[in-house]
Amino acid sequence: MTDTKPYHHGELRPALIDAANAIIRDGGIEGLSMRRLADQVGVSRTAPYHHFKDKNALLCAIAEIGFEAQDRMIREILDVEDDASSQALFTRWVRAYIRFANDNPQTYDLMYGKEIWKRGSPTPSLQQISKASFRLWVDLVERMQRQRVLPADHCALRTAQASWAALHGLARLLIDGIYVERQDLEEIADTVVALITRSDAN
Amino acid sequence: MTDTKPYHHGELRPALIDAANAIIRDGGIEGLSMRRLADQVGVSRTAPYHHFKDKNALLCAIAEIGFEAQDRMIREILDVEDDASSQALFTRWVRAYIRFANDNPQTYDLMYGKEIWKRGSPTPSLQQISKASFRLWVDLVERMQRQRVLPADHCALRTAQASWAALHGLARLLIDGIYVERQDLEEIADTVVALITRSDAN
DNA sequence: GTCGAAACTTGACACCGTCAAGTTAAAAAT
DNA sequence: ATTTTTAACTTGACGGTGTCAAGTTTCGAC
Incomplete structure (x- = not known):
C-alpha cells in the first residue's frame, strides 16, 4: 500500500524542485506556473509558498x-x-x-x-x-x-x-x-x- | 472643446503603437498588458483586437x-x-x-x-x-x-x-x-x- | 498530554489574454 | 435618400495567473 496522501507531504521542497525542473526542461519558464506545479506534486496551490517565498525564490533555487x-x-x-x-x-x-x-x-x-x-x-x-x-x-x-x-x-x-x-x-x-x-x-x-x-x- | 470620446477612435492603430511603445520604453514587455494599454488609449479592453490579431502581432509591429x-x-x-x-x-x-x-x-x-x-x-x-x-x-x-x-x-x-x-x-x-x-x-x-x-x- | 510551531488547505482578490455576441457609426450600394 | 453592408467598438464571460489572509491538520518538544 502506498501512502495515501498524508496531510504532510514530508518531502515537499525537493519534490517541488524536481517537478519544477522537469517542467522547465520541456516547456521553459513560461510553462511553469505555481498552481500547475503544486497540482502536479499533489498539494494545494499555496503549499509551495511555505517552502519558497515566491515564484522568484523557486526559480533562483533551480x-x-x-x-x-x-x-x-x-x-x-x-x-x-x-x-x-x-x-x-x-x-x-x-x-x-x-x-x-x-x-x-x-x-x-x-x-x-x-x-x-x-x-x-x-x-x-x-x-x-x-x-x-x-x-x-x-x-x-x-x-x-x-x-x-x-x-x-x-x-x-x-x-x-x-x-x-x-x-x-x-x-x-x-x-x-x-x-x-x-x-x-x-x-x-x-x-x-x-x-x-x-x-x-x- | 476637445473631441469627447467619439465611438470611433479613428486613429486607434497608430495610437496603440505609440502608447505601447511608450509603455515598453519604460517598463519593458512585462509592463505591457493589452488591457492597460487599451485603458490608457481610452478604448475598451478588446478594441485593440480589431487592429492586431493578438498581443504577439502588436509586439511584432513595435x-x-x-x-x-x-x-x-x-x-x-x-x-x-x-x-x-x-x-x-x-x-x-x-x-x-x-x-x-x-x-x-x-x-x-x-x-x-x-x-x-x-x-x-x-x-x-x-x-x-x-x-x-x-x-x-x-x-x-x-x-x-x-x-x-x-x-x-x-x-x-x-x-x-x-x-x-x-x-x-x-x-x-x-x-x-x-x-x-x-x-x-x-x-x-x-x-x-x-x-x-x-x-x-x- | 498539552501546546506551540510548522505544514498544508480553502477562499478570495486583482490581474491577465482573448473569444462571442451585441451595439454604433460610417461607407457603399441601391 | 434610403437601405444595406461593413468596419469599429463595447460588454460579458471563461479560464488562467501569483499570492495574501485565515483556517485546519499534524508533528515535535516539553
Whole structure:
C-alpha cells in the first residue's frame, strides 16, 4: 500500500524542485506556473509558498542547481589535465559551454535570462554561485592570456567579459532561435574560437 | 472643446503603437498588458483586437519600428564615408550598435528577445526586416574580411554570425544586468572590438 | 498530554489574454 | 435618400495567473 496522501507531504521542497525542473526542461519558464506545479506534486496551490517565498525564490533555487551542474561539467573538462595544449583546452571549454546551453536551453535561459536578473531579483546565494562561476572563466582567461592564446592588451576582467559575451551571445542566439540554425552550431562555435583567440596560436 | 470620446477612435492603430511603445520604453514587455494599454488609449479592453490579431502581432509591429530605427541609425554611420579607415568604421558600427542597445534596452529586448522569437512567433514582415538587418551586418563583415580587419578563415556568414553573437551577447549582458556594469560598457565594447579584429590591423 | 510551531488547505482578490455576441457609426450600394 | 453592408467598438464571460489572509491538520518538544 502506498501512502495515501498524508496531510504532510514530508518531502515537499525537493519534490517541488524536481517537478519544477522537469517542467522547465520541456516547456521553459513560461510553462511553469505555481498552481500547475503544486497540482502536479499533489498539494494545494499555496503549499509551495511555505517552502519558497515566491515564484522568484523557486526559480533562483533551480537556477542554482543549473549552475552547479554547469560547474561540475566544466571542472570535468579542466581536471583531465592531459597533454592538451592551452588552445585545445580553451576550445574544449567553449564547446562544453555551448553544448551545455544546447542540451539544457531552458535551464540556461533561466540561469542567465532576465526573468531572474531583471524582472525578478537574484537570491544572495544565487548571486554568489553565479559570481563564482564567472570567476572560473576569468581565471581561465587569465591563464590563456599568459600563454598568449588570448590577447593581453586589456586586463583579464575586461577580456573575460568580452569573450564571455561572445559565448553567451551565441548561446542566446541558439536558444532564442535568431539568425542561427541548430545544425550550424558547432561550426559557428569554432568560428567564435578562431575569432577571439590569437591567430598565431592557431 | 476637445473631441469627447467619439465611438470611433479613428486613429486607434497608430495610437496603440505609440502608447505601447511608450509603455515598453519604460517598463519593458512585462509592463505591457493589452488591457492597460487599451485603458490608457481610452478604448475598451478588446478594441485593440480589431487592429492586431493578438498581443504577439502588436509586439511584432513595435519590434519592426525598432528595426527601422536601428537601421536608420546604422545607415547614418555608413553614409558618413569620410576618410575613416575600415577599422575605424567597424569600431564606429560596434559602438553605435551597443549604444542603441544601451539607449533602448527594452526595445532591443523586444527585437531580439525570445518573447517574439521563441514564445510567440515573428510576423512575416518582421522576419523580413530583421533578416535584412542581419544581411547588412554580413555585408559589412565581408568588407572587413576583404580589408583584413576580420579574419577570412571562415566564410562571411559564419564570421558574421560569430561576431554578431559577440555584440549581441554584450548587449544582452548589459540589458539583463549580468556580469557587466553599465559604466564599464564602452571599455568592454572596445575590448570586444580588439578581440575580434585582427591584431595586426590594430 | 498539552501546546506551540510548522505544514498544508480553502477562499478570495486583482490581474491577465482573448473569444462571442451585441451595439454604433460610417461607407457603399441601391 | 434610403437601405444595406461593413468596419469599429463595447460588454460579458471563461479560464488562467501569483499570492495574501485565515483556517485546519499534524508533528515535535516539553
